Amino acid sequence: MYFSLSRLVSLDVKWADLFDTSNPTFFDQHHNPYYELIVIADGTVHLEVSESRHTLQTGESLLLMPWEVHRGWNAQERQGQFFWVQFSCNPDLQEFVLERASQLHIAHAERTELRTTEVHREDLLVLPRRQQSLQRYKLLGLFEQLVQTMKQSKDYFRFHATLLLGEILLLMAGDFLEQRQLGAASPASYLTFRALADHLNNFYESDVSKETLERVLERKYEYLCQVFKKYTGTTIHHYVHQLKIQRAKHLLEQTAKSVKEIAEEVGYPDPFYFSRIFKKLVGVAPQHYRNSKP
DNA sequence: CACTAAATGATTCTCCAACA
DNA sequence: TGTTGGAGAATCATTTAGTG
Numbered sequence: 421m422y423f424s425l426s427r428l429v430s431l432d433v434k435w436a437d438l439f440d441t442s443n444p445t446f447f448d449q450h451h452n453p454y455y456e457l458i459v460i461a462d463g464t465v466h467l468e469v470s471e472s473r474h475t476l477q478t479g480e481s482l483l484l485m486p487w488e489v490h491r492g493w494n495a496q497e498r499q500g501q502f503f504w505v506q507f508s509c510n511p512d513l514q515e516f517v518l519e520r521a522s523q524l525h526i527a528h529a530e531r532t533e534l535r536t537t538e539v540h541r542e543d544l545l546v547l548p549r550r551q552q553s554l555q556r557y558k559l560l561g562l563f564e565q566l567v568q569t570m571k572q573s574k575d576y577f578r579f580h581a582t583l584l585l586g587e588i589l590l591l592m593a594g595d596f597l598e599q600r601q602l603g604a605a606s607p608a609s610y611l612t613f614r615a616l617a618d619h620l621n622n623f624y625e626s627d628v629s630k631e632t633l634e635r636v637l638e639r640k641y642e643y644l645c646q647v648f649k650k651y652t653g654t655t656i657h658h659y660v661h662q663l664k665i666q667r668a669k670h671l672l673e674q675t676a677k678s679v680k681e682i683a684e685e686v687g688y689p690d691p692f693y694f695s696r697i698f699k700k701l702v703g704v705a706p707q708h709y710r711n712s713k714p
Numbered sequence: 715c716a717c718t719a720a721a722t723g724a725t726t727c728t729c730c731a732a733c734a
Numbered sequence: 735t736g737t738t739g740g741a742g743a744a745t746c747a748t749t750t751a752g753t754g
Contacts, residue, residue, distance in 0.1 A: 607715080607716090608715080608716065609715080609716070609717095612716090629745085629746095630745070630746065639716095639717075639718095640717070640718055640719080641746080641747090642717090642718075642719080642720095642747080642748080642749090643716080643717055643718070645746080645747055645748070646717095646747095646748080646749095647716095649747085649748085655725095655746080655747065655748095656746085656747085657725085657726075657745090657746070657747090678735070678736090679735075679736060679737095680735080680736085689728095690727075690728065690729085691735095691736080692728085692729085692730095692736090692737080692738085692739095693726085693727060693728075695736070695737055695738080696737085696738075696739090697726090699737085699738090705736080705737060705738090706736080706737090707735085707736060707737080708737095715754105716753105716754095717752105717753085717754090718751105718752085718753080719750100719751090719752085719753105720749105720750090720751090721748105721749085721750085721751105722747100722748085722749085722750105723746105723747085723748080723749095724745100724746080724747070724748090725744100725745080725746065725747085726743105726744080726745065726746075727742105727743085727744070727745080728741105728742090728743080728744090729740105729741095729742100729743105730739100730740090730741095731738105731739090731740090732737105732738085732739085733736105733737085733738080733739105734735100734736085734737075734738100
């Protein structure tokens with residue numbers, strides 16, 4: 421079973437601690453209103469979670485859903501210690517159906533965020549319900565820090581705890597990716613795409629013609645379009661317009677420059693054309709946009 | 715998989731005029 | 735000063751077929 425976590429999530433650590441299974445309450449029923457992540461710190465832990473019984477070794481992790489009932493079992497065997505953290509998460513974790521291994525690849529590299537203000541897609545972290553970490557000491561180290569942080573309750577400890585939890589989740593998701601032997605090498609086309617996007621980001625107001633792009637990147641334009649579309653879902657010039665308009669909006673709000681000057685500055689020699697594009701992308705004409713802002 | 719050539723359809727861009 | 739619209743030319747985007 422797998423879960424996906426949105427990149428745009430807000431996390432909140434509720435509590436974290438180290439639990440020793442010699443504590444007699446280990447065999448009582450436990451449940452809580454939050455997500456709970458358990459990582460075995462030492463020894464073996466026998467844990468029963470809603471009817472299914474797990475035997476977890478050091479470094480293994482188990483992700484519990486809110487209100488999921490869990491308790492220890494197998495009282496005969498000696499058991500160890502585990503870290504746990506309870507957290508809330510918005511949006512919630514989604515159950516993730518992993519049909520093909522390639523889905524992970526898509527989550528990892530297929531679409532990329534550009535430098536515009538709009539969010540084109542959410543990258544999802546994929547977290548397995550149960551997993552043995554490849555970097556168990558790093559994981560346990562992070563947990564140790566998390567528990568310390570929550571105990572000290574000073575400075576920005578809640579903020580720090582959130583970052584630590586994020587790092588823990590990222591580490592686990594990264595491990596999972598690696599275990600799938602995916603996400604290792606970036607394809608060459610991705611590097612081409614990066615170079616292209618960098619060029620657009622830097623020169624969008626001056627020179628992004630077909631010829632220049634071919635010359636700078638030493639690839640045929642047809643290919644560049646193909647690659648750009650593949651990673652972003654949009655076209656080169658649509659992206660350039662977005663960059664220009666984004667800057668124009670800023671200039672309209674923050675300066676007293678005329679529309680004509682702004683058009684010139686962001687890369688539209690023809691102010692008539694600038695107006696038209698602005699209207700198309702923003703919904704209102706430049707001057708109206710400026711007037712509507714306080 | 716990375717890339718090119720060629721063909722074709724799509725859109726963007728320029729320039730002009732009319733109007734608020 | 736700024737917005738909107740049209741017409742035609744210039745560019746751009748996409749597809750298909752093909753190479754190593």
